[in-house]
Amino acid sequence: MRALIPTWDWHTIFVAPWTTDFAIYGWIFLMGFLVCAACGLAGNYLILRRMALVGDAISHSVLPGLAIAFLAANAWRTGMAAEVNGMVDTGGQEPGMIHGFAMFTGAMVAGVVTTLMIEIIHKHTRIKQDAAIGITFSTLFALGVVLISVYADKVDLDADCVLHGEIAFVSIQPFFSLSGVEIAPASVVLMGLVAILTLGLIVVFYKELLVSSFDPGLASSMGIHAGFVHYALMCWLSVIVVSAFEAVGAILVIAMLILPGATASMLSTRFPVVLSLSLLHAAVSSILGLHLAIWLNSSTAGSMVVAGAGLFGLVWLFSPSQGLLRRWVWLRKNKRSALQAESLHPPYGC
Amino acid sequence: MTSDPNIEAVRSSSGPLSMRWTQGLSDAEIPLEIHDLTVAYHHKPVLYGVDLAIPPGKLIGVIGPNGAGKSTLIKSIMGLLPTDSGWVRLFGKPNKKNLGRVGYVPQRESVDWDFPVNVMDVVMMGRYGKLGLFRRPGKKDRSIAAACLEKVHMMPFADRQIANLSGGQQQRVFLARALAQESDLYLMDEPFAGVDAATESSIIDLLHTLRKEGKTILVVHHDLPTARNYFDMLILLNMRVVDFGPTKEVFTYEKLQKTYGGRLTILSEVADAVRQTKA
Ligand SMILES: Nc1ncnc2c1ncn2[C@@H]1O[C@H](COP(=O)(O)OP(=O)(O)OP(=O)(O)O)[C@@H](O)[C@H]1O
Numbered sequence: 253m254r255a256l257i258p259t260w261d262w263h264t265i266f267v268a269p270w271t272t273d274f275a276i277y278g279w280i281f282l283m284g285f286l287v288c289a290a291c292g293l294a295g296n297y298l299i300l301r302r303m304a305l306v307g308d309a310i311s312h313s314v315l316p317g318l319a320i321a322f323l324a325a326n327a328w329r330t331g332m333a334a335e336v337n338g339m340v341d342t343g344g345q346e347p348g349m350i351h352g353f354a355m356f357t358g359a360m361v362a363g364v365v366t367t368l369m370i371e372i373i374h375k376h377t378r379i380k381q382d383a384a385i386g387i388t389f390s391t392l393f394a395l396g397v398v399l400i401s402v403y404a405d406k407v408d409l410d411a412d413c414v415l416h417g418e419i420a421f422v423s424i425q426p427f428f429s430l431s432g433v434e435i436a437p438a439s440v441v442l443m444g445l446v447a448i449l450t451l452g453l454i455v456v457f458y459k460e461l462l463v464s465s466f467d468p469g470l471a472s473s474m475g476i477h478a479g480f481v482h483y484a485l486m487c488w489l490s491v492i493v494v495s496a497f498e499a500v501g502a503i504l505v506i507a508m509l510i511l512p513g514a515t516a517s518m519l520s521t522r523f524p525v526v527l528s529l530s531l532l533h534a535a536v537s538s539i540l541g542l543h544l545a546i547w548l549n550s551s552t553a554g555s556m557v558v559a560g561a562g563l564f565g566l567v568w569l570f571s572p573s574q575g576l577l578r579r580w581v582w583l584r585k586n587k588r589s590a591l592q593a594e595s596l597h598p599p600y601g602c
Numbered sequence: 603m604t605s606d607p608n609i610e611a612v613r614s615s616s617g618p619l620s621m622r623w624t625q626g627l628s629d630a631e632i633p634l635e636i637h638d639l640t641v642a643y644h645h646k647p648v649l650y651g652v653d654l655a656i657p658p659g660k661l662i663g664v665i666g667p668n669g670a671g672k673s674t675l676i677k678s679i680m681g682l683l684p685t686d687s688g689w690v691r692l693f694g695k696p697n698k699k700n701l702g703r704v705g706y707v708p709q710r711e712s713v714d715w716d717f718p719v720n721v722m723d724v725v726m727m728g729r730y731g732k733l734g735l736f737r738r739p740g741k742k743d744r745s746i747a748a749a750c751l752e753k754v755h756m757m758p759f760a761d762r763q764i765a766n767l768s769g770g771q772q773q774r775v776f777l778a779r780a781l782a783q784e785s786d787l788y789l790m791d792e793p794f795a796g797v798d799a800a801t802e803s804s805i806i807d808l809l810h811t812l813r814k815e816g817k818t819i820l821v822v823h824h825d826l827p828t829a830r831n832y833f834d835m836l837i838l839l840n841m842r843v844v845d846f847g848p849t850k851e852v853f854t855y856e857k858l859q860k861t862y863g864g865r866l867t868i869l870s871e872v873a874d875a876v877r878q879t880k881a
């Protein structure tokens with residue numbers, strides 16, 4: 253029995269990561285937080301638009317986009333190298349600028365293609381949207397898997413990593429440096445930029461995003477093209493997903509998209525507050541997840557998702573407005589007429 | 603205003619039905635003009651060859667049976683649906699260029715009422731069109747929104763989450779939002795659905811006030827007996843425009859019969875109503 257529970261050492265689990273081992277765990281925490289924050293912010297819009305499944309689809313179908321982008325970038329670089337040096341560079345060791353650029357382009361194209369495919373299947377056949385999503389993402393994901401296995405030597409993507417990623421890799425990554433000053437591990441810099449841009453876009457286009465999510469009809473009467481907003485959102489979602497890909501993979505990213513917003517929406521009914529709370533959820537779940545991962549010596553991303561889900565559960569129990577506990581207390585108080593009354597006046601809301 | 607020769611050609615060729623009520627008005631004075639509008643879902647037309655020209659400053663009812671295409675008409679005017687033929691003009695300009703002058707009250711079911719916004723937020727959305735990109739609502743917008751809420755007697759609910767409102771209250775929030783748009787033409791899809799009699803009559807008073815200010819209001823309405831009293835003009839719609847004109851000319855047994863395709867269960871009541879007016 254004892255073997256099943258890893259040893260609990262307060263110092264290693266809670267103190268060391270913030271002191272002696274901070275150089276390693278600091279980056280891991282930051283990366284986890286940035287991923288959760290960017291995903292959580294964007295995820296709020298998926299939840300509002302009832303598109304959580306579309307997020308799921310995009311996180312999977314980014315894979316073939318990535319694979320094709322890698323191949324294209326390799327081919328291009330090899331061509332260049334061959335021209336310049338007369339020798340062939342096998343590439344794939346460090347993803348350079350070309351790879352980075354190709355990766356984002358590939359992901360965005362994949363995002364738009366996914367969205368388009370879902371819509372085309374849904375509009376032009378009798379197949380409902382959920383089934384259309386199922387068809388689209390499994391097909392595209394399978395295509396990605398095939399491409400990766402066929403071109404295994406040319407595509408620098410690990411099959412395991414594709415599914416659940418590993419945040420801990422950031423600590424062994426080369427640093428990104430600007431004019432000789434080392435700033436942070438390359439993928440932390442990238443994810444940081446994406447997270448800040450996500451927040452910036454939400455702040456700048458707050459009105460447009462809100463009104464086109466709530467009432468597309470009203471939005472388009474104001475000259476906000478709801479279709480354009482939809483595709484722009486899907487594009488940006490793909491960018492977020494692809495930057496988080498190495499860290500959390502295709503499956504865990506869905507949890508990071510949905511959990512913060514879902515948890516926050518149980519605590520407030522004001523959208524700006526919901527957005528801020530989802531950032532808080534991102535922060536708390538990445539801290540708790542980090543400690544959990546150290547304790548269990550397990551996948552960091554996985555632990556962060558487990559922690560995030562734990563928070564969701566806690567909020568569900570204790571939320572002041574919709575929590576199970578409040579419902580239970582309310583039912584106890586009003587035992588006699590509870591059943592009858594509950595059907596008339598649910599205990600939440602004002 | 604110089605007008606498009608094509609439109610002039612259409613005007614002179616199309617019958618008196620569509621243009622009768624806007625003769626002598628310049629393009630920019632006509633709030634809504636529709637020509638040969640056809641809209642289909644899955645190749646099945648729902649609106650077919652609709653021609654309409656609506657005079658300003660009128661309260662106009664759109665009536666017709668379920669599935670007649672009333673909501674489709676409103677949505678096409680708003681440019682929300684692909685059309686198969688025809689065009690819609692608002693104040694003399696193609697509809698998509700002039701939607702800023704239109705206030706829209708959709709059917710209540712068309713939005714998600716669990717959305718995390720309160721009553722004030724929704725009314726404030728009505729101001730977004732006037733603000734344009736990058737600008738945030740300011741003090742003036744807030745006071746306009748508050749005034750609009752006051753007009754529909756919803757100010758006490760300003761901070762309420764919209765899910766915790768009754769159906770009639772939700773409808774009034776939508777109305778306040780449309781008022782906040784400060785438009786010249788209002789399109790309302792069944793604003794009285796699920797609204798109690800007292801609210802209905804206060805909304806009607808409000809619409810009459812708007813009309814006095816020179817606004818044009820198009821209301822999809824389901825209740826025939828009240829339609830006769832509420833509206834200055836009626837559009838009878840069933841895939842095509844069966845008739846359009848002043849209520850007392852259009853609200854006749856024959857024309858309603860034609861619109862409702864002889865569905866007598868509804869019409870027997872209406873027939874009584876019509877007979878009563880004649881008596
Ligand atoms: N999204 C859609 N896809 C396919 N068919 C549709 C769609 N929306 C409406 N229709 C069809 O178009 C026709 C007209 O619909 P519309 O909603 O305009 O009717 P309506 O006059 O507003 O009816 P109601 O009085 O019930 O509101 C109906 O036959 C309906 O089945």
Ligand SMILES: [Mg+2]
Binds near residue numbers: 672673674709791
């Ligand atoms: Mg309708």
